[in-house]
Amino acid sequence: MTDDLAVSIEGLVRHFGDVVALDGVDLTVPRGQVVGLLGPNGAGKTTTVRILSTLLQPTAGIARVAGFDVTKKPDEVRRAIGLTGQYAAVDEYLTGRENLRMFGDLYHLAPSYVKQRTAELLDWFDLTDAADRPARTYSGGMRRRLDLAASLIARPSILFLDEPTTGLDPRSRLAMWGVIQNLVDEGTTVLLTTQYLEEADQLAQDIVVIDHGRVIAHGTAEALKDQIGGDRIEISVSDPARIGRAAEVLRPIGHGDPVVDDARLLMPVSGGSTVLVDAVRLLDAEGIEVSDIVLRRPTLDDVFLSLTGHAAEEEPAVTPAGRRGRREKKEATE
Amino acid sequence: MSTLSTALPQVRRRPLWGWTIQDGLVVTRRNLIQTVRVPELLFFSLVQPVIFVLLFAYVFGGAIPIPGDASADAYRQYLMPGIFGQTVAFAAASSTVGLAEDMHKGLIDRFRALPMSPPAVLMGRTFADAVRQVLVLFVLSVTGYLVGWRIDNGLLNAIWAYALLLLFAYTVAWIGSWIGLYMPNPETANTAGLVWLFPLTFLSNAFVPINSLPGALQAVAAWNPISALVLACRELFGNPTGIQPDYWPLQHPQLYTLISCTVLIAVFATLSVRRYRRTTSR
Numbered sequence: 001m002t003d004d005l006a007v008s009i010e011g012l013v014r015h016f017g018d019v020v021a022l023d024g025v026d027l028t029v030p031r032g033q034v035v036g037l038l039g040p041n042g043a044g045k046t047t048t049v050r051i052l053s054t055l056l057q058p059t060a061g062i063a064r065v066a067g068f069d070v071t072k073k074p075d076e077v078r079r080a081i082g083l084t085g086q087y088a089a090v091d092e093y094l095t096g097r098e099n100l101r102m103f104g105d106l107y108h109l110a111p112s113y114v115k116q117r118t119a120e121l122l123d124w125f126d127l128t129d130a131a132d133r134p135a136r137t138y139s140g141g142m143r144r145r146l147d148l149a150a151s152l153i154a155r156p157s158i159l160f161l162d163e164p165t166t167g168l169d170p171r172s173r174l175a176m177w178g179v180i181q182n183l184v185d186e187g188t189t190v191l192l193t194t195q196y197l198e199e200a201d202q203l204a205q206d207i208v209v210i211d212h213g214r215v216i217a218h219g220t221a222e223a224l225k226d227q228i229g230g231d232r233i234e235i236s237v238s239d240p241a242r243i244g245r246a247a248e249v250l251r252p253i254g255h256g257d258p259v260v261d262d263a264r265l266l267m268p269v270s271g272g273s274t275v276l277v278d279a280v281r282l283l284d285a286e287g288i289e290v291s292d293i294v295l296r297r298p299t300l301d302d303v304f305l306s307l308t309g310h311a312a313e314e315e316p317a318v319t320p321a322g323r324r325g326r327r328e329k330k331e332a333t334e
Numbered sequence: 335m336s337t338l339s340t341a342l343p344q345v346r347r348r349p350l351w352g353w354t355i356q357d358g359l360v361v362t363r364r365n366l367i368q369t370v371r372v373p374e375l376l377f378f379s380l381v382q383p384v385i386f387v388l389l390f391a392y393v394f395g396g397a398i399p400i401p402g403d404a405s406a407d408a409y410r411q412y413l414m415p416g417i418f419g420q421t422v423a424f425a426a427a428s429s430t431v432g433l434a435e436d437m438h439k440g441l442i443d444r445f446r447a448l449p450m451s452p453p454a455v456l457m458g459r460t461f462a463d464a465v466r467q468v469l470v471l472f473v474l475s476v477t478g479y480l481v482g483w484r485i486d487n488g489l490l491n492a493i494w495a496y497a498l499l500l501l502f503a504y505t506v507a508w509i510g511s512w513i514g515l516y517m518p519n520p521e522t523a524n525t526a527g528l529v530w531l532f533p534l535t536f537l538s539n540a541f542v543p544i545n546s547l548p549g550a551l552q553a554v555a556a557w558n559p560i561s562a563l564v565l566a567c568r569e570l571f572g573n574p575t576g577i578q579p580d581y582w583p584l585q586h587p588q589l590y591t592l593i594s595c596t597v598l599i600a601v602f603a604t605l606s607v608r609r610y611r612r613t614t615s616r
Contacts, residue, residue, distance in 0.1 A: 050443075053447045054446070054447060055443055055446055055447060075449050078447055078448055078449040079449045081447065083443075083444065083447045085440050085443060085444070086440075087439065087440045088440075089439060089440035089441050089443060089444040090441075091364060091368070091441065092439070093367060093368040093371040093372065094364060094367055094368075094371075098364075098367065102360055102363075102364055103444075103448065105356075105357075105360045106357055106360055106361075106445070106448045106450040106454075107448060107449060107450070108346050108348070108353060108356075108449065108450070109346070110346055134371055150444070151444075
């Protein structure tokens with residue numbers, strides 16, 4: 001164990017009755033970095049974060065946070081971390097200021113420090129005007145910001161963000177990303193779980209993809225995209241009946257086999273935009289009319305699809321009944 | 335956007351029990367602020383016992399004779415300590431619902447991820463729920479006075495009776511907390527938090543003399559801690575007690591109340607804290 005790892009997990013396993021939520025996860029987060037933990041509902045993201053934040057005991061494996069074993073030194077871990085879960089966990093009857101003060105007191109910080117830090121955080125999160133209103137009068141975005149502010153009251157060096165923007169409107173999501181980026185710029189280590197590929201792409205240097213409790217890919221967003229090949233060409237034809245012929249004609253210029261979907265054709269290519277010209281020429285020579293043609297870089301959605309065989313925001317495969325199954329169903333409906 | 339200061343927080347040092355009390359008070363304050371912010375909830379929690387006083391005093395009052403006291407307002411004098419006992423017992427329901435809501439909203443998760451004392455969240459819950467009963471008892475006492483109930487055995491005895499009632503409220507709040515930690519959602523807590531309280535309060539001497547119950551139920555009612563509490567209050571307030579069947583708790587009602595409260599707190603505080611350490615919301 002080296003000191004430059006904020007989080008290190010080896011062979012982490014967690015069972016909920018018959019359901020295997022984590023099936024041997026390995027993961028490291030170097031100090032000062034943002035690692036995105038990406039996966040669909042039920043993949044094991046939340047379970048991982050709950051074990052790291054001392055809320056759950058692992059069935060097997062070792063998890064260290066800030067150098068402390070989460071099962072043996074939970075209090076030391078708790079002092080080093082901030083946790084923001086999927087639901088804004090603030091007291092809705094207390095005002096924003098009272099919430100921050102309460103959490104500061106419970107971290108056992110000096111009252112003068114709590115007071116100063118509270119004012120600072122309210123200002124930083126643009127909540128000063130609403131500071132003395134009960135949190136139940138806040139909008140969803142404001143609650144999330146208050147929630148994040150509460151987890152920062154003791155200046156944790158490591159922050160766990162469990163789906164920090166789930167359920168937020170696009171504007172609030174952008175604001176949240178800005179705040180997270182600022183924290184990272186100041187040197188906070190962040191482990192972020194998300195089912196939004198765009199979010200991981202935006203914030204994380206390093207992405208770990210998990211599915212069914214296992215790590216299935218690991219690397220930078222670019223590396224993951226390269227892993228499934230370069231550009232792809234997407235063509236729609238006016239006459240669906242001729243799509244098969246179009247695929248045949250185009251096959252020689254592809255970098256892999258074309259995939260046909262109704263009147264649409266998707267094919268990995270290399271060579272950039274000249275491929276577009278070639279494709280149009282070939283199809284024109286055959287008399288196949290093209291209604292749309294684009295060349296695009298793979299998105300993380302493509303990465304996910306090729307790695308797991310299902311899209312990122314799709315429902316998880318059927319899980320046996322039990323505690324975890326129920327919980328996931330609930331998450332999915334919210 | 336301004337930047338955050340980089341001064342590291344100072345952490346205060348204090349013995350562990352000191353933090354437990356300190357954290358418990360922080361959570362108590364939070365729960366009491368909730369009461370003030372939702373006055374409607376407090377209002378309706380007062381309305382129910384007041385309605386009970388009026389219903390029992392005017393609807394059932396004439397039909398329930400008190401052995402050993404034939405005076406016209408005997409039942410109202412007899413009734414009030416019973417209503418007090420029943421009302422403080424219902425403090426348990428607010429602990430159940432309160433904790434279920436905190437779990438549902440993810441607050442318990444947040445508390446559990448803080449370096450705070452684990453029993454403090456439960457201590458803050460139970461203590462706040464008991465403190466709230468001070469106001470409830472005050473309003474009930476005034477209502478009782480208006481329907482003819484009187485304190486008739488000196489002020490010190492009366493204060494001791496109120497103290498026993500608050501101790502009992504604190505005790506049942508621990509039982510309620512333990513139930514609350516098993517609730518899957520606040521809606522279930524609303525029902526489950528109440529169901530056990532009806533047999534607990536009605537299978538006692540709170541509303542009817544124990545002699546009027548069928549034989550087997552008499553024993554249950556006699557050992558029910560509420561009966562001893564209510565009997566102790568009747569004695570301390572100087573209200574009619576009826577005639578007690580021959581059971582130890584009814585011969586030593588104050589002692590039995592103290593013993594049963596101590597044992598119940600010890601058992602349910604231990605169970606609740608153990609459950610709390612492992613609980614996860616949702």
